Amino acid sequence: MPIHLYNTLTRRKEPFQPLDPKRVRLYVCGPTVYDFAHIGNARPVVVFDTLFRLLRQAYGADPVTYVRNITDVDDKIIAAAAESGEAIRALTERTAAAYRDDMAALNALPPTHEPRATEHISQMIAMTERLIAGGFAYAAEGHALFHVPAMADYGQLSKRSLDDMIAGARVEVAPYKKHPADFVLWKPSTPDQPGWDSPWGRGRPGWHIECSAMAEGLLGETFDIHGGGQDLIFPHHENEIAQSRCAHGGAPLARIWMHNGFVQVEGEKMSKSLGNFFTVRQLLEEGHRGEAIRLALLSAHYRQPLDISREGLKEAKTELDRFYTALDKAADLPLDGEAAPSGEVMAALEDDLNTPLALSHLHELVTRLNKAAGDGEKAHLKSALLASGGLLGILQQAPEAWLRGATAEAGPTADQIEERIAARMAARKARNFAEADRIRDELAGDGVILEDSPTGTTWRRAG
RNA sequence: GGCCCGGUGGCAGAGUGGUCAUGCAGGGGACUGCAAAUCCCCGUACAUCGGUUCGAUUCCGGUCCGGGCCUCCA
Numbered sequence: 001m002p003i004h005l006y007n008t009l010t011r012r013k014e015p016f017q018p019l020d021p022k023r024v025r026l027y028v029c030g031p032t033v034y035d036f037a038h039i040g041n042a043r044p045v046v047v048f049d050t051l052f053r054l055l056r057q058a059y060g061a062d063p064v065t066y067v068r069n070i071t072d073v074d075d076k077i078i079a080a081a082a083e084s085g086e087a088i089r090a091l092t093e094r095t096a097a098a099y100r101d102d103m104a105a106l107n108a109l110p111p112t113h114e115p116r117a118t119e120h121i122s123q124m125i126a127m128t129e130r131l132i133a134g135g136f137a138y139a140a141e142g143h144a145l146f147h148v149p150a151m152a153d154y155g156q157l158s159k160r161s162l163d164d165m166i167a168g169a170r171v172e173v174a175p176y177k178k179h180p181a182d183f184v185l186w187k188p189s190t191p192d193q194p195g196w197d198s199p200w201g202r203g204r205p206g207w208h209i210e211c212s213a214m215a216e217g218l219l220g221e222t223f224d225i226h227g228g229g230q231d232l233i234f235p236h237h238e239n240e241i242a243q244s245r246c247a248h249g250g251a252p253l254a255r256i257w258m259h260n261g262f263v264q265v266e267g268e269k270m271s272k273s274l275g276n277f278f279t280v281r282q283l284l285e286e287g288h289r290g291e292a293i294r295l296a297l298l299s300a301h302y303r304q305p306l307d308i309s310r311e312g313l314k315e316a317k318t319e320l321d322r323f324y325t326a327l328d329k330a331a332d333l334p335l336d337g338e339a340a341p342s343g344e345v346m347a348a349l350e351d352d353l354n355t356p357l358a359l360s361h362l363h364e365l366v367t368r369l370n371k372a373a374g375d376g377e378k379a380h381l382k383s384a385l386l387a388s389g390g391l392l393g394i395l396q397q398a399p400e401a402w403l404r405g406a407t408a409e410a411g412p413t414a415d416q417i418e419e420r421i422a423a424r425m426a427a428r429k430a431r432n433f434a435e436a437d438r439i440r441d442e443l444a445g446d447g448v449i450l451e452d453s454p455t456g457t458t459w460r461r462a463g
Numbered sequence: 464g465g466c467c468c469g470g471u472g473g474c475a476g477a478g479u480g481g482u483c484a485u486g487c488a489g490g491g492g493a494c495u496g497c498a499a500a501u502c503c504c505c506g507u508a509c510a511u512c513g514g515u516u517c518g519a520u521u522c523c524g525g526u527c528c529g530g531g532c533c534u535c536c537a
Contacts, residue, residue, distance in 0.1 A: 300477095315486075370500095
């Protein structure tokens with residue numbers, strides 16, 4: 001079955017067919033680096049990382065190019081730097097590094113390219129010049145502005161007409177704008193703001209132009225998939241489309257536009273402006289493991305709103321315990337030579353990235369693994385489970401590490417635990433169950449859970 | 464006001480025109496010295512009102528409720 005994806009442009013699920021059969025090109029809007037990423041920022045990363053993994057599975061790793069930009073010039077960055085006194089470059093470097101670490105903790109693969117806006121200023125200027133030359137933009141008072149009425153079919157992605165926008169306009173219109181909907185391609189900088197020389201004077205790019213310029217440079221005029229959060233549909237993506245198409249003789253920017261739903265807290269959008277957010281870092285420091293956060297983010301379909309909560313993260317952790325416990329018991333079994341993801345998991349993901357359905361099949365796989373009698377069948381199911389989990393970016397660490405690795409809270413070392421288990425075993429042999437239970441309770445107090453089996457006692461951290 | 468999404472069992476969350484989601488929590492059982500883990504069984508879920516239909520949670524329309532975008536925002 002071919003991959004089907006929901007296209008915001010047509011509001012329908014469409015079969016996916018790469019423009020160039022030999023390569024797949026994906027662009028996702030990345031972070032503005034002025035602060036730590038919150039889980040709302042993490043959702044598109046995890047969602048599109050899962051798409052990246054699926055595309056690599058379907059087309060091979062090499063043909064898939066995934067671009068995710070870093071916005072390192074922006075008024076919020078200028079404001080944050082001014083407030084803290086930190087140099088802008090230091091702030092953006094530090095924040096970008098933290099972002100990479102946090103996303104890696106969520107098992108997100110690095111994108112193929114991670115362009116920084118400040119490294120592509122000349123392309124932005126060039127594209128702006130082309131737009132002006134083509135009559136789609138104009139210069140005014142140190143600015144360059146895109147003239148929205150110059151584009152006949154503006155508004156296709158967000159399904160709004162120019163009239164609607166004027167009617168609903170809540171923005172005050174700058175006097176140099178020819179039309180209220182016109183937006184900035186380039187704006188002047190004061191001497192203390194970052195700026196670059198341009199035909200319109202020293203200044204910096206507007207928000208939308210960077211994605212158009214970087215996508216053009218790395219992926220070409222038209223590519224396959226463009227992704228981002230729902231809040232980017234308007235104005236950001238609409239304006240990207242306007243700039244790119246008008247600079248490219250009308251060629252489409254991306255064939256499929258995908259947008260993830262919001263992360264919510266108590267039914268309300270989580271966002272920096274509302275202040276109701278948790279950063280990824282904060283949750284990691286609280287002891288929630290990245291893989292559990294990832295699973296929680298994949299537990300709802302990407303286009304649905306997702307309420308994130310500590311309870312939800314705990315539930316995700318419990319589910320991972322079950323997966324890893326089963327894998328731990330099968331640790332000695334060999335993997336199938338050509339371990340492929342289960343067909344059901346593939347099919348679920350191929351249907352517009354239905355991760356909750358895919359996860360339900362993973363649960364069925366683990367139940368079958370737990371029930372399987374023969375080693376051959378177990379090995380086969382283990383292989384399918386691992387390969388399927390790999391598509392979702394979970395279950396890839398050693399069960400040993402998940403169950404018995406060090407956790408945020410300091411507990412007894414593995415050696416100390418083994419020692420206590422030996423002591424308990426001796427007590428059990430002597431049928432001194434009171435002592436055995438005392439040791440077990442003591443370890444439980446240290447966050448260590450024991451499991452007796454005919455072949456011995458194993459342990460794991462409750463974490 | 465314009466344009467979008469949603470409302471499924473205690474919770475999370477898929478899906479479907481006519482016997483099954485799945486997970487977590489809970490109850491019962493098997494196993495265990497007792498546990499834990501594991502397995503088995505259990506709960507008359509689809510906001511509401513109409514319509515279409517032999518039959519609707521699923522399709523259509525109205526109503527109510529919730530969320531989002533229209534301004535920086537994943």
